[in-house]
Amino acid sequence: MRQVTPTEGTLLTAADLAGNGVHGDDPDVHGKFGIFGGRYVPEALIPALDEVAAEYDRARNDVAFLREFDHLLRTYAGRPTTLTEVPRFAEQAGGARIILKREDLTHTGAHKINNVLGQALLTKRLGKKRVIAETGAGQHGVATATAAALMGLECVIYMGAVDCERQALNVARMKLLGATVVPVHNGSKTLKDAINEAFRDWVTNVDSTHYLFGTIAGPHPFPEIVRDFARIIGVEARRQMLELTGALPDAVCAAVGGGSNAIGIFHAFIGDQNVALHGYEAGGRGLETGEHALTLTAGSVGVLHGSRTYVLQDEEGQTIESHSISAGLDYPGVGPEHAWLKDSGRATYHGITDAEAMEAFALLARTEGIIPAIESSHALAGALKLGRELGPEATILVNLSGRGDKDMGTAMKYFNL
Amino acid sequence: MTTLQTVFAKAKADERAALVGYLPAGFPTKDGAIAAATAMVEAGCDVIEIGLPYSDPLMDGPTIQDAVHRALTNGTRIADVLRTVEGVAKTGAATLVMTYWNPIDRYGAERFARDLADAGGVGTITPDLTPEESGPWRQASADAGIDTVFLVAPSSTEERIQAVADCCTGFVYAASLMGVTGARDSVSSAAQGLVERTRAHTDLPVCVGLGVGNGRQAAEVAGYADGVIVGSAFIRRILDAPDEASGLAAVRELGAELAAGVRA
Ligand SMILES: Cc1ncc(COP(=O)(O)O)c(C=O)c1O
Numbered sequence: 001m002r003q004v005t006p007t008e009g010t011l012l013t014a015a016d017l018a019g020n021g022v023h024g025d026d027p028d029v030h031g032k033f034g035i036f037g038g039r040y041v042p043e044a045l046i047p048a049l050d051e052v053a054a055e056y057d058r059a060r061n062d063v064a065f066l067r068e069f070d071h072l073l074r075t076y077a078g079r080p081t082t083l084t085e086v087p088r089f090a091e092q093a094g095g096a097r098i099i100l101k102r103e104d105l106t107h108t109g110a111h112k113i114n115n116v117l118g119q120a121l122l123t124k125r126l127g128k129k130r131v132i133a134e135t136g137a138g139q140h141g142v143a144t145a146t147a148a149a150l151m152g153l154e155c156v157i158y159m160g161a162v163d164c165e166r167q168a169l170n171v172a173r174m175k176l177l178g179a180t181v182v183p184v185h186n187g188s189k190t191l192k193d194a195i196n197e198a199f200r201d202w203v204t205n206v207d208s209t210h211y212l213f214g215t216i217a218g219p220h221p222f223p224e225i226v227r228d229f230a231r232i233i234g235v236e237a238r239r240q241m242l243e244l245t246g247a248l249p250d251a252v253c254a255a256v257g258g259g260s261n262a263i264g265i266f267h268a269f270i271g272d273q274n275v276a277l278h279g280y281e282a283g284g285r286g287l288e289t290g291e292h293a294l295t296l297t298a299g300s301v302g303v304l305h306g307s308r309t310y311v312l313q314d315e316e317g318q319t320i321e322s323h324s325i326s327a328g329l330d331y332p333g334v335g336p337e338h339a340w341l342k343d344s345g346r347a348t349y350h351g352i353t354d355a356e357a358m359e360a361f362a363l364l365a366r367t368e369g370i371i372p373a374i375e376s377s378h379a380l381a382g383a384l385k386l387g388r389e390l391g392p393e394a395t396i397l398v399n400l401s402g403r404g405d406k407d408m409g410t411a412m413k414y415f416n417l
Numbered sequence: 418m419t420t421l422q423t424v425f426a427k428a429k430a431d432e433r434a435a436l437v438g439y440l441p442a443g444f445p446t447k448d449g450a451i452a453a454a455t456a457m458v459e460a461g462c463d464v465i466e467i468g469l470p471y472s473d474p475l476m477d478g479p480t481i482q483d484a485v486h487r488a489l490t491n492g493t494r495i496a497d498v499l500r501t502v503e504g505v506a507k508t509g510a511a512t513l514v515m516t517y518w519n520p521i522d523r524y525g526a527e528r529f530a531r532d533l534a535d536a537g538g539v540g541t542i543t544p545d546l547t548p549e550e551s552g553p554w555r556q557a558s559a560d561a562g563i564d565t566v567f568l569v570a571p572s573s574t575e576e577r578i579q580a581v582a583d584c585c586t587g588f589v590y591a592a593s594l595m596g597v598t599g600a601r602d603s604v605s606s607a608a609q610g611l612v613e614r615t616r617a618h619t620d621l622p623v624c625v626g627l628g629v630g631n632g633r634q635a636a637e638v639a640g641y642a643d644g645v646i647v648g649s650a651f652i653r654r655i656l657d658a659p660d661e662a663s664g665l666a667a668v669r670e671l672g673a674e675l676a677a678g679v680r681a
Contacts, residue, residue, distance in 0.1 A: 030549050040518050040545045042476045044570030044595055046577060186482060187472065196475040203476065204596040206572065303519040304473065306545070316495050317523030319472040 016235050027337075031220020034343065036336035039219040041199075041306045048206045053221040055125050060228065065121065072117045073232065076150070077107050079114075080236045083244055083397075088367035089380075093387025096394040099244070100370075101237045101265060103401050108146050110139035110373060110402030111233060111261040112214060118229030120147035123210040130154040130209040134198045136163055136191035136257065137328030137375060138170025139402055140214030145179035147212075155179040158197045160190035163327045170406050188321040191257075191331045195305050215258025216335030219306030223335050230264030237397060238268045249397040251276040251386055255378040256296065256349065257328045259335035261401035270346060279338060280382035282324030283351030293322035295334040296342050296349040304333040310342070325354040325410065326374035328402075350385075352378040358414055360384060361404065373402035374410065419511045420539055421564055421587040424463045425622040425643055434639035434679040436461055437624055438672065439515060439648030441468035442501040443493025444484040445655055445664065451504035453655060456665045458508040460672025461679075464644070465505050466542060469498045469516035476544055478599030480649040483656065495524055499536040506537030513566070513587075515542040518550075526554050530561035540564030540587050548580040555584060568592050569615055571607035582619035588644060589615055593627045600630030600650045609641045631671075635678030645679050647671075 031037045039049060059065040073079040081102045090098040103111040123131055131153050135141030141157040148155035157174055161183040164171050174181050187193040195218075202211040213222040216230075234252075241249055252269055254262035256279040269275045284292035292298070295310050302311035304319060312320040312332035324330040341347035357374055360381035365371045372380060376399070383398045390396070404411070411417060428435040438457040442450050454465050470488035474481065498514065506512040514533060521529045521543070533541070540563045546554060551567065558565045564587030569578050572595060582589050591612050594605035608625050615623045624644030629635060631650070638645045654671055658664035 038550055039547050040550060041547070042544055042570065042592070043547065043568045043577065043581060044572050044592060046547065047572045047574060186486075192473065196473055199475040200478070200597045206595060300523075302523055303545075305475070311519075313519070313523060315523065317471075317520035318489070 016232065027220060027224055031224070033337050033340035036308050036339040037220055037223055038308050039306060040303045040308070041219045042203060044203050045206065048202070049219055049221065051126065052122070052225070055122060056221060056225050059122055059125055065125070069118055069121055073114065077113045077117060078105060079232065081105050083237065083240045086364070086368045089364050090387065092363060093384045095392035096387030096390055096396055098383055098387060098396050098398060099241070099249070100398050100400040101233060103233060103261065103399060104370070104372065104376070104403035108139070108143045109405065110143065111230060111264055111399070112140040112143040113146070114232055114264070115214065115226045115229040115260060116140070116143040116147045116212065119210070119212045119225065120151050120153065123153060123212065124151060126210055128208060128210045130205065131212045132156045132158065132198050132201050132209055133212045133214055134158050134191060134194040135214060136160070136194070136330060137326065137373070138163065138167040138174070138406060139328065141179070141181070142170050142173045142177070144212050144214070145174040145177035148179060149177045156201065157181045158184055158194040158201070160188070160194050161185050162189040163191065166410055167327055167406055168409060190327065192319065192333070215260040216263050216337060217258040217305055217307055217309065217333050223307065223337055226260050227263045227267060227337060230260045231267050233261070233264035233399065234266060234268030237265055241397060245395060247395070248272055248275050250390060250394045251278055252397045253278045253280065253379045253383045253386065254399040255329060255375045255401060256281050256334060256338060257331050257375060258333070259338045261399050263335060263337055265399040266347060277341070277347035278382055278386060279347055279349040280352045280378040281349060282326055282329035282378060283353040284323040284325070286353055287351060291323035292351065293324045293329050293331060294351045295332060296338060297351050299332070301339070307336050309336040309339045310334055325357065326378065328373070328375040329378060350382060352381045356381040361411070362415065370400070371404035372400055373404050374407045376401045418506065418537055418539065419509055421464065421511050424511045425588065428463060428643070434642055435463040435624070435644040436635070436676055436679045437464040437466060437644050437646040438462035438651055439466040439468060439646065440651060441470050441481070441484050441488050442498040443470055443488030443491055444652070445487065445661065446491060447493060447497050449661055450501050452665060453668050454501070454505045455508050456668045457651060457672050458505070458510040460669045461676025462510060462672060464511045464513065466513045466515040467498060467501050467505060469495065469514055469520055471517045471520055474517065476597055478597040478649065480652050480656070481598050484652045495520065499532055502533065502538045503536040511539045512537065513540045513542055514538055515544070518543055518546045521554065526557040527560070530557040530563055534561040534563050538563060540566060542566040542590055544568050548584045551584050566590050569611060571595055571605070571611050575614070578615055579618045582615065582621065585619070585621055588622040588624050589619060590646070591615055591623050591625050591642070593625050596627065598627055598649055600653065601628035604628050604634045604638055608638065612642050632674035632678035635675045636681035639679040639681065645675070647675055
């Protein structure tokens, strides 16, 4: 059983990060969560991955590191983030209580900042002066550019050309923050191709550069490190739920792209068997159209971007291009820990179509005065459905992973605003 | 069928390095790949690596990405890869498949090893399969009687070189530089050191790839390695040619230059 209930004002502890063998669900020495995870990368990158893993192992047991991370989370990122109950929105959810974890209120506007600050500190410990990152919605790119500006690191962001267009505002933000944004014109011109290009940069510049990976996918140790730095979301939310309602929620809902915001809020609840964990993937135009990003729901086990996990692939192992109205969920892979949680039955994953997500997006804006990210709107739409299933007695915690300012271009088109 | 062992024994007897050429199946067309690889053999390549086109080639530079994209666009499938191997093996060159791991994983390791052996292939190079994950593939390959080649890199520690070499049969692939595939103006100075370090861990031949593109570079690498691997430079000749016939001529010309290089 885990006992991670730090009180307000106490310093982040090593146990708040998942390490130290406190939890039985760290990956094994090869980075495996059951059959998932591991490392499928060119040998040239193995020493760099080993170096990152070893430094992270030292860092998470180093009080000075934890203190610095904690300080940044409080004084720069704006943690702890609040909970907000949304009763007018919940009227559409059969009267169930819906409570949002407000990651949209963090600096830069999404949960990505938590992981980025942790890894930027790690970059300094590694003695590296340059960071690279992939980005889909641009939120991870903005967060990385932000941390790079804060810490005086050179920053290059790879972003699919399609995503550059639909998230133009974030491209401008990254540039203003001093980052170089490289549009990627290969393949589907979205997140998966940006990741390929970032790996090519890393293998070429690995001596000077840390690959600041943005989600819990990729080769070991990224799935573990990114989870641990995002884990604060659930650690806070679990304590806040107990304070606010006197009990744990019946269910926790989160959107799943690569899976970082979902694992961030799920992880502290994994030991609470009465708390159901629900992940929502992008259903795009619908499963039957083939235009979706339903990796866990409709994919099969394979290897993508260095990790064994569920993948959207054809019968010969070629990656199938995903589709979603939300750039952050438009990815044909998923973090190996989610694959493991799915197969073990501890978490359940569902699809939400573009239309359902956009409806929830507009509903939250109108009923509660909060404009969510389209990614997060998938979790909101999931909570509406779940509330109707569970009934008025249920309490549902939703990770509002980001704010919707970046999505106004898409919304203007979609709603003819 | 020519095995890797006979190729390297013969090259050694001739006091030269072996020449290894790479080309993706399906590039420039399905039949064009067989024709181009055959031209490479006729010009002097001892070993041919047939690339299995994959949607996410994350260790390849722009030239191979471009070729692979064309191959996938013209509908190249694993059956075509095997057919290409069959066609090339008939020339008498030892023929390997170079592939990212996922296509084999999905096809089934045992089935792929068997089908490759049946097509006359002598082994595989799997650049993203690490020793830790390679057990099932090495078993399947041993059962089918084909070789397994893995990569070492300039960044590899002594322990890693040992672990990789222990998984190899046929030869060890030494990546000359930290980076993606593609011809370079000069061969990385890291290559020779890596070959020497690798020799301390294995008696297998050590071949150098990444960045070799002309006869002078081939001669330089042949001075310390057992084999010289060239891919992007061949592809570049085909990409730059106005038509298939002149592409083949350019491939022959480069092949002859490289073959002279490994004999210099
Ligand atoms: C606000 C927001 N939520 C969710 C995601 C999806 O990523 P993940 O599944 O890693 O949380 C993104 C990615 O860009 C995002 O910006």
